[in-house]
Amino acid sequence: MNLPLSDIHAAADFLRGTLGSSPLIEVSRWRTASDASIVVKAECLLPTGSFKIRGATWRIATLTPDERARGVIAYSTGNHAQAVAKAAADAGLGATIVMSPDVPLAKIEATERWGARVVIAEPSSHARRALAESLAHTHGYTLIAPYDDRQVMAGQASIGVELLQQCSTNLPAAVFVPIGGGGLIAGVAAAIKQLAPQVAIVGVEPSLEDDARRSFRAGRLISTEAPSASIADAIKVQCLGNLTFPLIRRYVDDIVTVDEAQIAAASLRYFDEAKLVVEPGGAVALAAAFESRLAVPRGGRVAVLACGGNIVMERLASLKALAGLSG
Structure with missing residues (x-):
């Protein structure tokens, strides 16, 4: 790698x-x-x-037309959430973000203000990722991973x-x-x-x-x-x-x-x-x-x-x- x-x-x-x-x-x-x-x-x-706005903006800029059409999903403790929500909004894409209940409320509200739909998972990085991957599979969303x-x-x-x-x-x-x-x-x-x-x-x-x-x-x-x-x-x-x-x-x-x-x-x-x-x-x-x-x-x-x-x-x-x- x-x-x-x-x-x-x-x-x-x-x-x-x-x-x-x-x-x-x-x-x-x-x-x-x-x-x-x-x-x-x-x-x-x-x-x-x-x-986080750097990685989110570049990842969305490199999406294929098919990936853009399916909308995007991400999982995050807050900063990647807001970045993907804004980058998706700027590109005219729908976004769903998986977050945790232990994340500061201000970060959840900021993510929603960018127009994203927030879904709450159990409070661990493993749970956030698993739920995001499941929703991506079910609905066909393009997953924007926070780091990997x-x-x-x-x-x-x-x-x-x-x-x-x-x-x-x-x-x-x-x-x-x-x-x-x-x-x-x-x-x-x-x-x-x-x-x-x-x-x-x-x-x-x-x-x-x-x-x-x-x-x-x-x-x-x-x-x-x-x-x-x-x-x-x-x-x-x-x-x-x-x-x-x-x-x-x-x-x-x-x-x-x-x-x-x-x-x-x-x-x-x-x-x-x-x-x-x-x-x-x-x-x-x-x-x-x-x-x-x-x-x-x-x-x-x-x-x-x-x-x-x-x-x-x-x-x-x-x-x-x-x-x-x-x-």
């Missing part, structure tokens, strides 16, 4: 004209534990508030192409990438390692839901039985994909975990210090970068992906207690 640069560049060229680029932001006081500066790829500022799809991964890989172009005069020593099902990191890693193999790719997930780290260490897929209690709902996927895992093994240098207090603190620091709204699942990369002791040349930097910003202010404020902050 590979994701060739020809596929990645095709997606990146299309999406540049459709979505534009997400900005690169640097907060001067932010440093890693080894004193490298940190730059943020603010995917949270894209339409629907996350990187070559075109979706090619769309997410466009982030890596953009990042290298934006950092062309000072490439980051490492890029920290959140991990759920693996589509984001598989695509980004495939792009960056084929274009700039000296850049390290570090995956990040919650310590409460560390199936990707354990799979990476073991060299085989390891699944957790049920969702954890992590606040990082956007990346609570219990197993990496069959297509994403080989790319992760090939191109990713390491996978690390962060605890709940670190995740909450990073999300709040985005808001307080960078003036960005970043949900916990999108903030794990920054949390890991703050703790990183990766050796970086003097004057060097690392990059983090702020991959989602779909969180209501009440929930953001509630993170203060978990982060150990008062007020």
Whole structure:
């Protein structure tokens, strides 16, 4: 399994004209534990508030006429749901989205506002996928998988192409990438390692839901039985994909975990210090970068992906207690 640069560049060229680029932001006081500066790829500022709009838009753009006529279905904890709903609406297609009852209500309502029909499954990634596949079979819908799809991964890989172009005069020593099902990191890693193999790719997930780290260490897929209690709902996927895992093994240098207090603190620091709204699942990369002791040349930097910003202010404020902050 590979994701060739020809596929990645095709997606990146299309999406540049459709979505534009997400900005690169640097907060001067932010440093890693080894004193490298940190730059943020603010995917949270894209339409629907996350990187997921890339993969969804490109996947729908590549549908055959027959697939378009049948309408689309997706399963998601929220960000892929909104992305597919918007991309389908923009293309004039009907969309059904399978979600879970433990997903924040704001994400369900946002998905419905794009015109999609939401169907609720049991609260696990396995249940969401099984119901979506069953409905696709019954009604003939075209399934838009959230991560285990070559075109979706090619769309997410466009982030890596953009990042290298934006950092062309000072490439980051490492890029920290959140991990759920693996589509984001598989695509980004495939792009960056084929274009700039000296850049390290570090995956990040919650310590409460560390199936990707354990799979990476073991060299085989390891699944957790049920969702954890992590606040990082956007990346609570219990197993990496069959297509994403080989790319992760090939191109990713390491996978690390962060605890709940670190995740909450990073999300709040985005808001307080960078003036960005970043949900916990999108903030794990920054949390890991703050703790990183990766050796970086003097004057060097690392990059983090702020991959989602779909969180209501009440929930953001509630993170203060978990982060150990008062007020």
